[in-house]
Amino acid sequence: MKDFWPFSAHSRESGNPVSGKAPEPGSPLARGRAETRNRDRVLRVALPIAVLALGLAVWELVVRIENIPPYVLPAPGLVLRTLFADWALLSQSLLVTLITTFEGFLLAAIGGVGLAVLFNQSRLVEYSLYPYAVILQVTPVVAVAPLLLIYLPQHAAVLACAWIVAFFPVLANTTLGLNSVDRNLADLFSLYGASRGQVLWRLKLPSALPYILGGLRIAGGLSLIGAVVAEIAAGSAGAGSGLAYRIAESGYRLNIPRMFAALLLLSLAGIAIFYLLSLINYLALRRWHESALAAES
Amino acid sequence: MPPANTSHPDPLLALRGVGKTFPNGVRALAGLDLEVRPGEFLALLGPSGCGKSTALRIIAGLSEPTEGAVEWPHAATQAQSESRIGFVFQEPTLMPWANVFNNVVLPLKLRGASAETAAARAKAVLDRVGLQTFSRAYPRELSGGMRMRVSIARALVTEPQLLLLDEPFAALDEITRFKLNDDLLRMWQALRTTIVFVTHSVFESVYLSSRVVVMAARPGRVFTEVAVDAPYPRDQDFRTSPEYAAFCRRASEALAHAMAAGGGEP
Numbered sequence: 082m083k084d085f086w087p088f089s090a091h092s093r094e095s096g097n098p099v100s101g102k103a104p105e106p107g108s109p110l111a112r113g114r115a116e117t118r119n120r121d122r123v124l125r126v127a128l129p130i131a132v133l134a135l136g137l138a139v140w141e142l143v144v145r146i147e148n149i150p151p152y153v154l155p156a157p158g159l160v161l162r163t164l165f166a167d168w169a170l171l172s173q174s175l176l177v178t179l180i181t182t183f184e185g186f187l188l189a190a191i192g193g194v195g196l197a198v199l200f201n202q203s204r205l206v207e208y209s210l211y212p213y214a215v216i217l218q219v220t221p222v223v224a225v226a227p228l229l230l231i232y233l234p235q236h237a238a239v240l241a242c243a244w245i246v247a248f249f250p251v252l253a254n255t256t257l258g259l260n261s262v263d264r265n266l267a268d269l270f271s272l273y274g275a276s277r278g279q280v281l282w283r284l285k286l287p288s289a290l291p292y293i294l295g296g297l298r299i300a301g302g303l304s305l306i307g308a309v310v311a312e313i314a315a316g317s318a319g320a321g322s323g324l325a326y327r328i329a330e331s332g333y334r335l336n337i338p339r340m341f342a343a344l345l346l347l348s349l350a351g352i353a354i355f356y357l358l359s360l361i362n363y364l365a366l367r368r369w370h371e372s373a374l375a376a377e378s
Numbered sequence: 379m380p381p382a383n384t385s386h387p388d389p390l391l392a393l394r395g396v397g398k399t400f401p402n403g404v405r406a407l408a409g410l411d412l413e414v415r416p417g418e419f420l421a422l423l424g425p426s427g428c429g430k431s432t433a434l435r436i437i438a439g440l441s442e443p444t445e446g447a448v449e450w451p452h453a454a455t456q457a458q459s460e461s462r463i464g465f466v467f468q469e470p471t472l473m474p475w476a477n478v479f480n481n482v483v484l485p486l487k488l489r490g491a492s493a494e495t496a497a498a499r500a501k502a503v504l505d506r507v508g509l510q511t512f513s514r515a516y517p518r519e520l521s522g523g524m525r526m527r528v529s530i531a532r533a534l535v536t537e538p539q540l541l542l543l544d545e546p547f548a549a550l551d552e553i554t555r556f557k558l559n560d561d562l563l564r565m566w567q568a569l570r571t572t573i574v575f576v577t578h579s580v581f582e583s584v585y586l587s588s589r590v591v592v593m594a595a596r597p598g599r600v601f602t603e604v605a606v607d608a609p610y611p612r613d614q615d616f617r618t619s620p621e622y623a624a625f626c627r628r629a630s631e632a633l634a635h636a637m638a639a640g641g642g643e644p
């Protein structure tokens with residue numbers, strides 16, 4: 082877990098203030114440093130949990146003392162109870178949203194990497210299409226979603242939204258990666274008469290892999306956002322069953338606890354997607370790329 | 379010192395009046411005449427900016443001369459001769475995502491050799507550079523010297539007729555450099571290949587080569603050459619001999635004259 086923890090770069094510096102020669106294993110100095118590292122690791126998990134517990138306790142207390150009605154602000158306990166009570170409905174919606182997110186992500190990955198490779202192989206295609214890729218990216222998807230819902234079947238429209246938000250980071254990162262090939266390696270490939278296909282497959286794509294994975298990590302979160310935006314837009318048109326639709330619907334019905342429960346599920350889904358992609362990133366790069374290497378090895 | 383450009387009756391390749399002017403107007407080489415004889419160990423010695431690396435890239439076909447020509451008297455086509463070249467860069471230039479074995483078989487894979495042939499050749503060449511037990515290791519797990527060995531193994535895997543090395547050991551510590559110098563000499567003698575070795579170290583050029591071609595800068599050209607007619611094999615005894623010191627003195631003087639003529643930095 083530690084090695085793909087997104088903040089490990091900082092903790093590596095702050096957790097290891099004594100630089101220079103590594104002490105002999107088993108020496109008092111080494112033991113002291115290992116203890117410091119362990120304490121640091123415990124703190125890194127314990128502190129955010131403590132903050133969460135404190136926040137929830139204050140929230141629960143305020144709601145009880147002030148006697149705030151649940152349709153204004155439900156207490157965390159009630160939100161949790163609602164989550165369990167409505168689990169059948171909410172889990173169904175979660176599944177719908179996750180499937181949409183996954184499909185959008187997959188399309189973004191294929192589209193982003195595919196377009197980047199196409200741009201890399203043909204300058205003419207790049208010049209012709211790149212401006213439109215940028216336009217797609219800078220136009221707010223909330224504004225586009227209602228239009229898409231007019232012209233596309235609902236599922237296709239939701240997917241298109243997820244794709245539009247998520248594909249650009251993959252495209253931009255892959256393009257950067259494909260253009261960051263070591264010059265000497267490129268010379269070596271040309272010395273041995275490598276074909277365009279060989280250069281792409283054996284040199285450019287592996288060089289670009291860390292960049293592609295970085296783009297995918299961003300795209301994972303964005304495709305969830307795209308799916309949610311499109312669901313909300315579709316929900317106001319009176320159809321849909323994803324989590325975002327549940328939130329909108331619960332809002333109309335003043336079922337605020339269920340809104341919170343659905344929101345909680347969305348956050349958890351986002352976190353899960355982020356860590357899953359971080360794990361894939363770590364597994365793919367741990368043998369060779371600086372970004373995935375542990376501090377000591 | 380007069381140019382001692384003696385012509386060999388039967389060179390492996392010859393650069394005739396080669397000039398290279400880059401698009402930004404920098405004149406890297408002008409009127410470069412150089413013959414590489416079959417089986418020799420030739421060192422190109424010169425101050426930085428004298429175009430030694432450019433000359434090496436032109437020989438390899440990685441760069442086109444803007445004047446003059448590269449001749450291969452024995453090859454049917456230039457492409458055919460360029461296909462029998464091995465090149466070692468200043469940096470090890472390994473693919474970080476591939477292990478040692480996959481780095482070494484790359485040239486064979488690019489030319490469509492069968493997996494079996496490639497594996498056998500890679501194993502043989504890794505044995506030769508002393509890395510047989512490291513074929514599954516990744517480049518970042520190796521020391522600088524070992525990475526350079528992998529790079530040399532990769533250049534040798536195609537059994538090249540001509541091996542070009544561009545200051546390959548410049549970034550290594552002296553102990554490692556001496557060891558690799560000795561290993562390179564041993565491989566050269568065992569393989570009977572031709573080597574062109576670019577360096578800015580007088581001591582390295584004299585220790586390794588049978589002929590030191592000294593270049594001058596601005597524009598890059600051959601200034602003179604020093605024949606190092608000490609017998610091989612050379613070892614630690616040669617490195618400490620008065621004979622070696624005398625050759626170094628001569629090469630050093632030639633380099634000093636070349637720098638006075640070209641105004642380059644060492």
